[in-house]
Each structure stands twice: as structure tokens, then as C-alpha cells.
Amino acid sequence: MKISYKIVNVLSLCLLVSGCTSKEQTRDEFVQGLVEKMTLDEKVGQMTQVDKRMLDSESDIAKYFLGSLLSGGGSVPADNTPGGWVDMINSYQKQALSTRLKIPLIYGIDAVHGHNNVVGATVFPHNIGLGCSNNPDIVYKVNQATAVEVAATGLHWTFSPCITVPKDDRWGRQYEGFSESTEIVTRLTHAAITGYEDALDVFGGKKIAACAKHFIGDGGTTWETGSLQEGMHTYKIDRGNTKLTEEELRKIHLPPYLEAIKAGVKTIMISYNSWNGVKCHGSKFLINDLLKEELNFEGLVVTDWAGIDEIPGDYKSDIITSINAGIDLVMVPGALYGNSHYKTFIELLKESVEEGSIPLSRIDDAITRILRVKYDIGLFDDPYGKVDHASQVGSEKNRQVARNAVKMSMVLLKNELNVLPLKKNQKVTIVGSGANNLGMQNGGWTVEWQGRSTPDFKILDNNNDEKLDLSEVTSYFKSAYDAKYDAGSANGFFKNMDKDSDGDISMDEFKKSKLESPYQPSGTSILNAIEGAIDSEGLITYDPRAEDLSKGGVILAVVGENPYTEGVGDNPTIGLSSFDTAILERCYESGNKLVVVVLSGRPLIIEDHVSNWDGLIAAWLPGMAGEGVSDVLYGDYSPTGKLSYSWPKNTDQLPLNEGDAEYDPLFPFGYGLSY
Structure with missing residues (x-):
């Protein structure tokens, strides 16, 4: 036989x-x-x-x-x-x-x-x-x-x-x-x-x-x-x-x-x-x-x-x-x-x-x-x-694959006193440039070659008067891009939205512009994903600039890089933007527990900040399925990702790779915690 x-x-x-x-x-x-x-x-x-x-x-x-x-x-x-x-x-x-x-x-x-x-x-x-x-x-x-x-x-x-x-x-x-x-x-x-x-x-x-x-x-x-x-x-x-x-x-x-x-x-x-x-x-x-x-x-x-x-x-x-x-x-x-x-x-x-x-x-x-x-x-x-x-295209089956991929790719790097996972009945204040910015979630090679940053109206409206002027828009982009700031792009962003050319952008003009130049209609930002995961009203507060941080509760800061690709993204400093740095400083002053999610296309230089953070997740560039980030934050999925890149302490160490004679990273290759 x-x-x-x-x-x-x-x-x-x-x-x-x-x-x-x-x-x-x-x-x-x-x-x-x-x-x-x-x-x-x-x-x-x-x-x-x-x-x-x-x-x-x-x-x-x-x-x-x-x-x-x-x-x-x-x-x-x-x-x-x-x-x-x-x-x-x-x-x-x-x-x-x-x-x-x-x-x-x-x-x-x-x-x-x-x-x-x-x-x-x-x-x-x-x-x-x-x-x-x-x-x-x-x-x-x-x-x-x-x-x-x-x-x-x-x-x-x-x-x-x-x-x-x-x-x-x-x-x-x-x-x-x-x-x-x-x-x-x-x-x-x-x-x-x-x-x-x-x-x-x-x-x-x-x-x-x-x-x-x-x-x-x-x-x-x-x-x-x-x-x-x-x-x-x-x-x-x-x-x-x-x-x-x-x-x-x-x-x-x-x-x-x-x-x-x-x-x-x-x-x-x-x-x-x-x-x-x-x-x-x-x-x-x-x-x-x-x-x-x-x-x-x-x-x-x-x-x-x-x-x-x-x-x-x-x-x-x-x-x-x-x-x-x-x-x-x-x-x-x-x-x-x-x-x-x-x-x-x-x-x-x-x-x-x-x-x-x-x-x-x-x-x-x-x-x-x-x-x-x-x-x-x-x-x-x-x-x-x-x-x-x-x-x-955009089928529910493929969206589920995306959500699973996001969950598996996230790396938990710090979790002091088990601040994570968050509880679904606790109050959370969400801050930072990346909390409601699908462009930052997706990075480069998304709709456009360099990608597209998509800040929401609230983060741009610095004086909270429910309209945007050019100075507010340029101020945001200057602090979000720092040395990579492009005045022409910022001016173009404003002019494309100022439909009646009166020097102000209303909320209606802002929404209309987004409809006329769609980016990712079915995308879910991290903010929206968290709001969708929490049934009770009043537990989630969105305060992108961290301007009103009351005592108690947990702050979730979503920070990171604006989109780029190829040589446009070559960067000698690879640090946090001055916009996000200012927000984090306000968070430190509040005395609240702080969990940070970093959206980036590489490890960023965070050594001067990380001691102030109770929790840290590297979410990289997760794409449209923000639900996967929420799944990990709230414990519906226990993180399994491990660093596939060494995380440097400072730029003097660069390039830094496992096996180097002098290898002293902030987080080593292969590192990653779980719940």
C-alpha cells in the first residue's frame, strides 16, 4: 500500500x-x-x-x-x-x-x-x-x-x-x-x-x-x-x-x-x-x-x-x-x-x-x-x-483585514502601573495633532504622492471663534512642520477652503471643501474610533490643544509626524513637532496620567519626554482603520507587536542597528510589551 x-x-x-x-x-x-x-x-x-x-x-x-x-x-x-x-x-x-x-x-x-x-x-x-x-x-x-x-x-x-x-x-x-x-x-x-x-x-x-x-x-x-x-x-x-x-x-x-x-x-x-x-x-x-x-x-x-x-x-x-x-x-x-x-x-x-x-x-x-x-x-x-x-473596493471584508493588521502592528513600549488598557467607563481627554487627522494616520503614498495632512477645524481654530483666518492656519502649519514648513502649501490650503475669498473660513466652507476634495471618506480617525467604542456619553473629551485639562482622568495624547515620502522626508532631527511638544508640556503640568500614541514612519527622538509618560504605544502609520488602535488601547486586543527597528536615544547615535559595536538604544530591536 x-x-x-x-x-x-x-x-x-x-x-x-x-x-x-x-x-x-x-x-x-x-x-x-x-x-x-x-x-x-x-x-x-x-x-x-x-x-x-x-x-x-x-x-x-x-x-x-x-x-x-x-x-x-x-x-x-x-x-x-x-x-x-x-x-x-x-x-x-x-x-x-x-x-x-x-x-x-x-x-x-x-x-x-x-x-x-x-x-x-x-x-x-x-x-x-x-x-x-x-x-x-x-x-x-x-x-x-x-x-x-x-x-x-x-x-x-x-x-x-x-x-x-x-x-x-x-x-x-x-x-x-x-x-x-x-x-x-x-x-x-x-x-x-x-x-x-x-x-x-x-x-x-x-x-x-x-x-x-x-x-x-x-x-x-x-x-x-x-x-x-x-x-x-x-x-x-x-x-x-x-x-x-x-x-x-x-x-x-x-x-x-x-x-x-x-x-x-x-x-x-x-x-x-x-x-x-x-x-x-x-x-x-x-x-x-x-x-x-x-x-x-x-x-x-x-x-x-x-x-x-x-x-x-x-x-x-x-x-x-x-x-x-x-x-x-x-x-x-x-x-x-x-x-x-x-x-x-x-x-x-x-x-x-x-x-x-x-x-x-x-x-x-x-x-x-x-x-x-x-x-x-x-x-x-x-x-x-x-x-x-x-x-x-473598500469592502467590509478588506476593512476587517485592515483592522486586524493595525492591531498586530502596534507596539506597547511603556505601561507604568498598568495604565493600559484603558477602561471603558473612565474619563479620557484626547489631545494632540494626530488624534483626528487621517492624513497623519496614513502617511505618504495616500491619495497624493506626499500624502495630505488633514487637521480638523477645531485644532486650527486657535481662538475658538468658529472661523479660521490665514494667521491661524499658517501658525498651525509652522508649528506642525517646523523646518519642513512650506508657506506655499499653507497658503494654498487656506485659499482652497476660502470659497468666498473674504479672508475667513467658516465651518460650512471647511466641510464643503472636504467634500469637493475627498481624502478618505470611510476612514476612521483614532478619536472617532474611541468615540465609537465607548457607549456612555461624557466620558470622552476632545481638547486637541490641551487648553482645558481638569484634574483627574487620563490624558491620551496622539502625536507624531505629518506625512511625507522619499527625500522630502529625509530629516536630520526626527523629533516631535513644536506643536506637539507644547501640548505635551501642558499635559505634564496638569499632573494627570498620560498615555502617548506616536504616529510616525520611524522611531522618533523622545528621550527628553518619555519619563513623563505613563504609557507609550508606537502605532506607526496604521492607515484608515483607527478602530484597530482603539482595540489595543481598550484591551479588546492585547498587543503582540515587537520593534522591527531599534529605537535610538538621540540623533548622535544614528544610524543605529542591532549588532552595532556601540548599541545603547532607548528601546532595543525586538522589544515590545503586552497586557
Whole structure:
């Protein structure tokens, strides 16, 4: 009997392998047939990715045989609803399918913590929180739910997960990484990839593509080696130089990519950073020799946004260097922000092939990889989105996944005399910039590239006269952003709300503006979540500026960072804002018990404050489901999160990571209490 079972198992395995081989052979024959039919113009078009905002005309998709479009942060349809996305992408797809060979577009987006560009989508905790859960199951569920919502809006590809290993808390992308630990990042990578790429049963097996990024060493750059100027912001570490030996690079930053390839990831994005002075986008050793040949990655290699532009030399030499290094698809993305026009890219790439600077064999390899991905996710069979699928966006099922993810990601760092969990029959005064600010809960990459701070009317109304003037708004933003304060943004915030241009914003104008520019209609702030969890009236007092703190009860201060991403978030001080610091000082003077919830994309410098706090929870950037924060605060869920990053005492220690020769953190890697 045992022998029979073994025979059956062997036969089953053979059939499985045979089936996979047969499918791959069918795919490869189909793709090869297409490649042989394609003209050089068609091949060059397939290697071109354009942000939809930068199209001169929709007809250019057909005219130039464009292979891919994307929506960068804030690149949304006029109707930024799930159905609006389906309609927009189908319109673009119709252009692609009108061409001679009818090769469909693949449309990509940064769905990095949910389908975060889409108003109404479920927005989950950023990776820093998921890393503190260290739970592959919840990572899988978060990414599977995200994949459902991406597919439901007609998109095909998410530029996620970020499997970086960040080593310096000052980096503006710290929160995009699961951990400073290579082991934790690697452990969560398989679930992150398969969560996105596994077949979606709700849509009959439809698939999307994931993108492991950024290859390689993006989290290991050295402070002050960044140089890009973005408006008033200088990138201090983002896109900088990673100074490591090859052995160190392989040990620290390569293992997550080995796991991603093992998981079957379809695409990998190259990083902006340099490795020992050489831009990754131009490194033949990293892309062709290491990634494609040594690691045998057979998927598609894509650049980051205008990534080839940072290679030394003129634009034509950038194209030649990057394509010969192994780049398959170039996120051009267009000329809106001063980068090269996609028509210029197309012209120069074609010219480079015709003159022999790029061999046709390299072009054919790139096209083969691009078409294989399109085939594998079913675009040739089912290229159009379906409006009726849009109902899956923001579903109650996905919202529950978000709530669970929030609960699992929170880290209890201090709990003097068991001040936590709070009791549902005790009086609590809630203060702080983050208590009723969904923008702070969500962080960057939410609706807009940099996210959007969403202070409520009450916190802005400094003199409590039920109207806002410009001085109140600018005063708030100055103290909330400190050195990152942007006067233009503050003035724009005010003018957009001052509908009648009379110099004052009424409550009605404030509400109307929020309706006209929706951010997260279904989001639940921490304040609203707590109010929803407490049945009795009069127990919760919202006093955002801590102006009327009576004796007795407990104060809950929700403080932290305003949203940012990439180099805009590079920050030498990473401390609390002067706004929140002033509020905390009032709390200390009151003599009441004080519980602090920190909303941040990294550990913040709090050494001078923490001795005054009875309770401390790191909530990171939990997203829209504030209910998960309330669940932990009130003991409906006992915290299980552990620090996936070391928490420094001061900036002189930075960068600080477990295993450093001089390791003396405020809270060590792996620390976390429970009830």
C-alpha cells in the first residue's frame, strides 16, 4: 500500500511538472511568434512606460505602440472613484488594442499600503507596522486584499512590495521597509509577493503582477550622500550612495530578492541609489550579471521614475547604458516635471539600436520579458477591466483585514502601573495633532504622492471663534512642520477652503471643501474610533490643544509626524513637532496620567519626554482603520507587536542597528510589551 501511495505521488508530481512545462512552452511559443512579427518601432514602444498625466494625446498609445502606462502618486482620473479608474484604463486599453498586433497595455501603480491612490480604497498599515507584526499571514492577507482592489479598478501591476533593509531612521522611506533586520524582511517577502500575485478567486482566477523593489541597497545609503533638490527640500540620504563591499551587499540586501525570485515575482524595480559611486540603473554587473544571470531572474526589470536620468552623461548615453545593463522597461515617464519627453526617449532608443549602440538581441530579450509578464497575468485573454468588479473596493471584508493588521502592528513600549488598557467607563481627554487627522494616520503614498495632512477645524481654530483666518492656519502649519514648513502649501490650503475669498473660513466652507476634495471618506480617525467604542456619553473629551485639562482622568495624547515620502522626508532631527511638544508640556503640568500614541514612519527622538509618560504605544502609520488602535488601547486586543527597528536615544547615535559595536538604544530591536 505504501508503494502504491508513492507511485501515485510521483505520478502526480510528474503531471504537475508536465502541466507547468506545457503552459510555459505554450506561452513562450506565443511570445516568440509575436516578437518575430514586431517592427523596431513596435518593440521600442513596448519598452516605454509613460505617466498618464504626460500623454500628449490618448492616440499616442496607438501611434507609438506604448507598452505601459502608470499612475504616479496623485496621478488619478477626473472621477477618482473605483468605477472612474476602470473607465479610464479601458479607454487607454482600447487604443493599445487598435494596433496591428493588438498587444495590450500593462498599467502600473504604487499600491504600497492598499490601493492608496484611489479614494474609497482600503488603506492598510505601512510596512514598518507590518514588520513589527512579523506575521507572514497578515502580510499575505493585506496584499491579497490589495490585489483584489487593484484588479477591481482595472489595473494590472503594483510597484510593491518594497523589500528594502533600511539602516538609517533619517531616511524618508524608512516606513516602506519591514525592518532593519535582513532576516525579518526575508521572512515576510514570500508572503508579500504571493499575496499580490496569487490568483484572485473572487474574479475567477484573475492575476496582477507584483514588483520587488528597489534593487539594490536602497536602505543602506549614507547620510549626506543624496543631492537631489525637490523644491525647498534637499535629499540628504534618499538616492544616495551605498558604501558596502560586495560581500556586505550580498549579506545584508540580497537575501530578500532571493526569496522574491523563489516566490515567483514577475517584476523587479531598480533603485535610484548608487553602489560605491555607480548608479544602480547603469550597473551591468548588478542587473545583468547578478540579477538575470546569477540569480536566473526571468521576469521584467523596470526602472524607477526617470531613474535612468541620474546616470552620468547625456540622455542618449543614459538610454544606451541602462538598456545594455539589462533594463527592460523604462519608466520615462514624460516631460511634466522637467524630465525628457517620451517621444524623445522613443526617438533616441530607436536611433541607438539602428546605429548598433544597443544590440537587437538585447531589445528582443527585453520584449520577451515584457510580453511574458503580460501573458502570465492574462492580459492577452482578458485585457479590459469590468465596472461591476469595482464594488470590491473598500469592502467590509478588506476593512476587517485592515483592522486586524493595525492591531498586530502596534507596539506597547511603556505601561507604568498598568495604565493600559484603558477602561471603558473612565474619563479620557484626547489631545494632540494626530488624534483626528487621517492624513497623519496614513502617511505618504495616500491619495497624493506626499500624502495630505488633514487637521480638523477645531485644532486650527486657535481662538475658538468658529472661523479660521490665514494667521491661524499658517501658525498651525509652522508649528506642525517646523523646518519642513512650506508657506506655499499653507497658503494654498487656506485659499482652497476660502470659497468666498473674504479672508475667513467658516465651518460650512471647511466641510464643503472636504467634500469637493475627498481624502478618505470611510476612514476612521483614532478619536472617532474611541468615540465609537465607548457607549456612555461624557466620558470622552476632545481638547486637541490641551487648553482645558481638569484634574483627574487620563490624558491620551496622539502625536507624531505629518506625512511625507522619499527625500522630502529625509530629516536630520526626527523629533516631535513644536506643536506637539507644547501640548505635551501642558499635559505634564496638569499632573494627570498620560498615555502617548506616536504616529510616525520611524522611531522618533523622545528621550527628553518619555519619563513623563505613563504609557507609550508606537502605532506607526496604521492607515484608515483607527478602530484597530482603539482595540489595543481598550484591551479588546492585547498587543503582540515587537520593534522591527531599534529605537535610538538621540540623533548622535544614528544610524543605529542591532549588532552595532556601540548599541545603547532607548528601546532595543525586538522589544515590545503586552497586557
